[in-house]
Amino acid sequence: MDAQVKKYGEIILNYAKENYKKVFREPAGIMKYKYIVPGSVYESLWDWDSWTTNIALREVATTEDIGEYEKGCILNFLDKVDNLGRIPILITPDWASPTYNEKINMNVHKPCLAQHALFVCEQNGDYEWIREKFNLLARFVDFYYNHCRHESGLYFWLNDVAIGIDNDPCVFYRPDRSSATIYLNCLMQKEISSISKIAKNLGLNEDEKKYAKRAEELKECIIEGLWDERNGFFYSADLNLRPLNQNEEMHKGCPRNYSFLLQKIDVWSGFMAMWANIATKEQAERMVKENYLNEKTFYSNGGVRSLSKAEKMYRVVKSGNPSCWTGPIWGIANYMTFIGLINYGYEKEAKELAEKTVLTFGKDIEKYGKMHEYYDPDTCEGVHNLGFQSWNLLAVNMYNYLLKGLSTSQKCVTALFPKPQ
Secondary structure (H helix, E strand, O other), X not given: XXXXXXXXXXXXXXXXXXHHHHHEEOOEOOEOOOEEOOOOOOOXXXXXXXXXXXXXXXXXXXXXXXXXXXXXXXXXXXXXXXXXXXXXXXXXXXXXEOOOOOOOOOOOOOOOHHHHHHHHHHHHOOOHHHHHHHHHHHHHHHHHHHHOEOOOOOEOOOOOOOOOOOOOOOOOOOOOOOEEOHHHHHHHHHHHHHHHXXXXXXXXXXXXXXXXXXXXXXXXXXXXXXXXXXXXXXXXXXXXXXXXXXXXXXXXXXXXXXXXXXXXXXXXXXXXXXXXXXXOHHHHHHHHHHHHOOOOOOEEOOEEOOEOXXXXXXXXXXXXXXXXXXXXXXXXXXXXXXXXXXXXXXXXXXXXXXXXXXXXXXXXXXXXXXXXXXXXXXXXXXXXXXXXXXXXXXXXHHXXXXXXXXXXXXXXXXXXXXXXX
């Protein structure tokens, strides 16, 4: 291993070991269970932050240390599910956000709760703790199926607020219910697969079959609908089309025979089709050769640009609410792309991406004692929000991969799902 990578990898590893217990929180206020926060200065439980932070912490924490805190993340969220299956995106000891009414017009917890629950089950070697809450988890997953599913079979965001990739041009400032992103659909496919696996391990055969069928159907929708043969990449779908009207004189001779248009905007989340084991091997090969390794688009000194450098919307700026996802390097984007490369056997590229991530984050800790929220792709300097932690700790997973290959927690992330055909 390169000496620089070793040096900065150890800095990151030591940082994680010294700080991981600072993100544990005890029950307080409306939070009945112990839980994990994104960083030491937070009191709030966030949806995909708690999940990805948990995956990282499992590299340095034991079940004895973390077991009740990771379970509590899921239980606190399930404690807030409403009759429709909606769960808030974040919870603090004093309040939950957003607050829902009878209108179905606001985004809910991202579809990663079953994935988080499955990860915790596997890490603890126990599924029974989730049994009595399974129906609540199923109600949440079913909310997406019942209220966020397009006629094409793809899933859409209810609005552009708090999607995780804050200002993704495929969603940001677009009409409500008009964006079926590759990001959401890959998360959703893994979410449905995860609840199916939980059901299997609980002996709930009908639920296992139901969700397995839905997962396979969505996989086919993604492959058929969101893959672009011309550019060798997965894109999001624009659903903002007027309904077919058979009475329109100027249209009835040849009405449209498609239910959406591809948004051919190069966003890093296209690589999530590899993270989710959805892409075929042939598709993955094109994605890597034509897109991942393309210096004019995604490939950079710091890893994967969150938006292609060739896009008109590309810019790297300091911003919050929304945070900037139009070009900067994000730890979660690097990590998910890294997992995708491993899934399809691109070991050389995975190692290089891990090294870039380790060097970027390690140098940041060396210089400032903390990490930034996101980074300049060219200089690898932190851009915004010094002290951010959350999924940046996944750099530990990537460093450990360089040291000894897939760890137990990494294998849990990759091996629970079928390998690509």
